[in-house]
Ligand code: FAD
Ligand code: DLZ
């Protein structure tokens with residue numbers, strides 16, 4: 024029986040059981056389509072990376088004698104629509120059975136369900152064989168209870184027997200060493216050079232631009248270092264394990280103008296398109312703890328991100344879609360300043376974080392949460408504009424992981440289903456964790472007056488404005504108390520200063 028199997032651009036799992044046997048009656052199909060490139064304005068490097076990785080995956084399948092139909096972005100027979108391309112291929116090739124792997128994004132999942140419902144041949148949806156949990160596993164785990172990552176993480180550690188001693192207790196006696204992981208970085212220990220090879224994808228880039236697909240960010244060959252096949256992905260992972268994991272924990276929240284990645288792994292793209300599996304990444308990190316004697320806080324902190332956060336936010340996504348995509352707890356409605364697309368702002372922290380994002384399609388967790396997301400929330404930006412920007416700009420942004428992080432965690436759109444309080448701060452946090460404030464045009468120390476750091480007035484303005492919605496939050500007791508003690512004149516001066524900044528957002 025002739026069958027057609029669809030492989031999506033983020034389903035590049037070479038270990039999938041689909042590929043265990045080569046069969047003349049099985050046709051694989053992969054397609055580069057505008058339906059996927061244009062639902063949001065993407066970073067140029069993201070399109071290049073996805074297409075280059077898809078093409079490398081196709082070549083690897085062909086080398087193993089699998090049969091692959093590949094519709095490239097400039098192929099004149101490409102309709103740029105999943106449904107139309109599939110219907111055409113099914114007819115042309117007299118396909119009698121259709122199969123696909125579970126899409127990770129709600130939109131594509133709905134689209135594929137509708138497609139197969141209208142098919143008049145047998146069809147089947149397979150697992151991607153990538154994640155450590157099923158779509159609804161976290162949701163069942165939390166049934167009727169508050170979603171708390173730490174509880175889920177401990178369950179995952181126990182279930183998968185990760186970093187446990189012989190009594191099945193956490194090694195070292197603690198589950199979580201986060202408190203030891205909050206150091207500022209001032210040049211030591213030395214951060215490694217970026218050894219990832221440069222790739223010249225100028226031909227692929229010409230193909231993309233020939234199709235009039237809008238993009239943002241730096242497409243140049245001097246900037247592109249993302250791994251686009253499994254061998255390169257493994258090299259990035261091994262480099263991280265050998266040189267950076269040892270310092271990951273201590274400096275994971277640090278930010279510095281001299282080094283954009285510090286000790287982060289840069290594996291999120293490879294993981295999210297499934298060139299790496301979470302199980303192998305966790306196993307390598309745990310092995311390094313045993314073999315190399317790396318500090319437990321470093322290894323535990325890293326494993327928690329993948330075994331805990333990554334699976335947790337995925338479960339949260341499937342449990343809260345489609346409502347999450349509509350929520351706006353604080354009713355925020357301002358547009359993003361236009362400098363989000365060029366980084367030209369006097370605010371040094373934002374300038375660095377945004378320019379870096381435009382150059383590398385990457386910012387680490389704290390830049391995303393405590394610089395860019397923090398600013399957007401304090402400014403009153405519409406959370407869905409923020410979500411679209413994050414979904415487009417980051418190399419690793421696929422909705423199942425980007426949306427819960429951006430909307431729920433960073434922009435607090437659901438009033439605290441995922442985050443226990445809004446992730447906002449004044450300049451003091453940014454100043455504590457980075458060297459951004461040193462040569463900034465604004466003064467991190469002042470709240471009001473000429474050159475006062477916008478974060479300071481915006482922070483206190485936010486808590487005044489959102490008082491009713493946040494007053495009963497037990498984690499905001501100190502903030503609410505400080506606000507109570509503030510004189511009416513000070514509050515008024517803060518509101519005035521913040522209003523100047525909000526109305527002059529374009530020129531900050
Ligand atoms: P490391 O810091 O080295 O961490 C290792 C791995 O842990 C990451 O590769 C990632 O797979 C996982 N991880 C870490 N934190 C998280 C998290 N909060 N949620 C899920 N997985 C996590 N991550 C994405 O993969 N895609 C996104 O679109 C995305 N959007 C984000 C938006 C916001 C507002 C925030 C605050 C975080 C977002 N994250 C996202 C999480 C995190 O910022 C990135 O996973 C990380 O920066 C990727 O870089 P890295 O591979 O060097 O990660
Ligand atoms: C993100 C993306 C982009 C930009 N382009 C394609 C594409 O042309 N073809 C494709 O199959 N997949 C692409 N993807 C990934 C899909 O959007 C992804 O499969 C869904 O978001 C499901 O997670």
Ligand code: SF4
Pocket residue numbers: 369370371372373449450453454459460461463464465466467476477478
């Ligand atoms: Fe950012 Fe304010 Fe520090 Fe400038 S002073 S870098 S705007 S936190």
